[in-house]
Amino acid sequence: MAPVRRFLLRLLSFFRSGRAEAELAREIHAHLQLLEDDFLAQGMSPAEARSAARRAFGGVEQVKEHQRDARSFRWLDCWWLDCKLGARMLVKYPGLTLVGGVGMAVAIAIGAVFAATAATVDAKLPMEEPESIVAIEVWDTAVNDQERRILHDFVTWREELRSVETLGAYRSGRRNLIVPGGPAELVEVAEMTASGFQMTRVPPLLGRPLVEADERKEAPPVIVIGYGMWRTHFASDPKVVGREVRLGNAVHTVVGVMPEGFAFPMYHRMWTPFRADPLSYERRQGPGIFVFGRLAPGFTLEDAQAELTAFGQRMAAASPQTHERLRPRAMAYTYQLFDDMEGWEVAAAQILVLLLLVVVCANVAILVYARTVTRLGEITVRNTLGASRHRIVGQLFMEALVLAVVAAAVGLAIADLALMKLDSILRGATGGLMPYWIHLGLSFETVAYALGLAILAAVIVGVVPGLQATGRRLQLRLNELGGSTSLRLGRTWNALIVIQVAFSVALLPAALSMAWQSVWYGVAKPGFAAEEFLTFYLTMEREAPPSAQAETYRREYTARFGHLQAELMRRLEAEPGVSGVTYAYTLPGDERTVWIEIEGVTPPTEAEAQAESPSGYGVRAGSGAGHEVRFGKVGEDFFDVIGVPILAGRRFYSGDLKAGENAVIVNRILVQSFFGGRGAGDVIGRRIRYVGRGGDAGPEDVELGRWYEIVGVVENLPANPIEPGLAEAKLYHPAAPGQLLPVCLAVRVRGAAPETLAGRLREITTSLDSTLRLHEISALDEVYRETRRGLYMGALALAIVTLSVVLLSSAGIYALMSFTVSQRRREIGIRTALGADAGQLLRSIFSRAAGQLAIGVLVGLAAAAAVEKLTRGGLMNGNGVVLLPAVAALMTAVGLLASVGAARRGLRVQPTEALREQ
């Protein structure tokens, strides 16, 4: 007990040292008095008695020190003292605190965001032995993409693979869920093999998981629901097992409820048995599936890969038509989200982050070094009084650590905010369907990582200048106290300032250009009454019919979907307040990429085309030797309903919908860009054809080589009235109901907020057909706002980083100038005494900073020009001619401004003072 009690009291004494000190002083005073009394009684004079008492007692300060050692933890005291000193330094040098703190905070924030994001790659599935769960994919080297139609292979793996057990598969899809008494709702359902539940080893909360018997065709349809679903849709009914729900057209019986937090395989809340029958499909036909399994005991991922590779080779030899270019591969389950990312990319990013921090810290270190030099007197005195070098460097480290920890706290707060935003943007972008094991936010590891960065920063900022300042025979400096110093800023640091200026000059133009664009996009209005539209995507449940019936099924499906779409539009139009309903393949602004050729005009070469418009997707099919444009498919009355004026020619009419008709409508910017300054009216009747298709457009979307005739020209949509050059060249095809799937519908609502129609829309759709699905119901201007939010975030982050770099560069230049001036005080003093004029002096002071600035600016300009050339003007959007000189001028101005303070101090040096100091 006693040692514990003592430990606690020592700790307590650290926090209440004031009281203990007072008590000790009082006790020693009493002790001395008693001693004195005794010596007086022995016949000494008062003075003799006092000094005899002191002698008998021993050194008072020493006794106090020893008592403190026993009473408290001295190292804690020292540490605390250094902390307080560090905090005082923060207040005493606010400029350094602000500049250094902001720089480090930004660097640490970037590091923390990176760490938190990178952690998602290695995130563990919340289940037993998550590291043994693997995903198996098949890579098609012919198209460089996944091949998911692998039902046949899956069946073979299930029988043959020895290194992976409880092999399972799922496919995921949105289905309309109708719980008796509730409205239809679109939910993501996993059709999963029973082995999925076995493999995760997570027992159900209620009832049972899916079992193999459920997978038989004739088995009654059953469903397992997730915890959240059970809470919200069944009011946590303990007797939910046995109740019925409808998924699409089929009634399913609930057989189990999974516990909270379970959403395997991705983000699922409902599971139905996997019933795809491989026998009814050809190889590489049928539904796309995802395959997973658990490594068998004693087997590694490499074993699984070896087995799969052997399988792949065997299959390639046996059925070369289907399998020659297929490469099956196994990976850690969570890696399937990042299968395009190599390990070295993460490592490289990590190194970049660290480099950024080191650069920032090196800057702050220069500033701290400059400050340390001004404190050399204090340091030398302390050293002479007995403080060890170790102790002094320790103190400088603590001072830096205080700054770094404050910066880390600010950085973490920024990171937390950024991650929260990022998480909500991601969740928004994925429609809430984020893999269930991923939560972007500050974790314990991230905080630890940031603190690690802070310590690293403190070492660079505190220890390095500390060692340098205390390194060379400190004692000899006593005679230099208060005067100039013989310390020099090393070559490395001079080089660092040059690099920094160069870096700023190289980076700023691109950053400015990007920020500029983001802002323009952000404030631009779409050019039509987006706030009056409710938009949503409509699809219909689709089965994967056996290969033999696929074509018939497709025809029937399209006809039925077309009919239902038309009916839905008719009913919506009848709603009060609705002034029009139309449809398109995508939302205005999301059109897909193609390359076109204009009849009678030599198309640009691929290189020219890239220079013309380098921002689009790569060419997926055909050739990129053409003009890059976007294409849309729209309903007949699309432009009328949206309210886009026809500038020339005509709108679509029903005759255009017939097979073999070739009418297209183009927008104004397309005419301006590719028809050599002709007016809109001059292009009617001209023909264009597709030569290439982008990665975002499917093969069924465009027919390469077919000629289309321009029948009309419309205003740009969405328009960009502020920067018309930012509008994209587009062309539109007419499409009949049923031809587009999914189809994006736009309902124009007058006199009320468009969102108010959403409820009615759901009711009408459910009553029409329970297999119809609604996605992404949203007011159109809200969609645009969402897009802009991401752009704002990006621009903001970029602006902060750029600002920090500029700030740090100017701080570095300022430190350098202060140095130069303090080193040359004597010389300046003598020159002033000899009558040198202020201009001459200023010139000589500025020359060094100006030299470094000039080298930095030149190197930066060269780098920027090189990057600009490499990206063919992409980074600066062709504004390099204006931006580069502007940035160079800005950096020079900032650098010179940073020098002014120091230079003025130099001019104020009094000759007598400067000389006396020597």
Place this chain on the structure above:
Amino acid sequence: MSSEDERIELLQGTLDLIVLRALSTMGPLHAYALATRLAQVSDHPLSLNQGTLYPALVRLEQKGWIEGAWQKTENNRDAKFYSITQSGEQELARQTERWRRLAGLVDKLLLES
């Protein structure tokens, strides 16, 4: 023999034992009285700077073996009087026993040789 050699080496722990013993036999004492008592016992008035006591006192107090309270001395001076606590008495008994055994052992060893 120099006076240095004659000094009784007060090993860590021995001082604690002596202080506890003094408080146990003499009742509450202030630091000065304790120091005087130690000097008497050791027969060497200069063997110990009186201030040396303070770390030991705070150590014993923190362990809960002694406790201090401000009182008046017979000369009407303020002084902090230390008294031994119950757990201090127990500790004294334990340490005395240990010391005796150790001393006996050393004695035996010295006699044998």
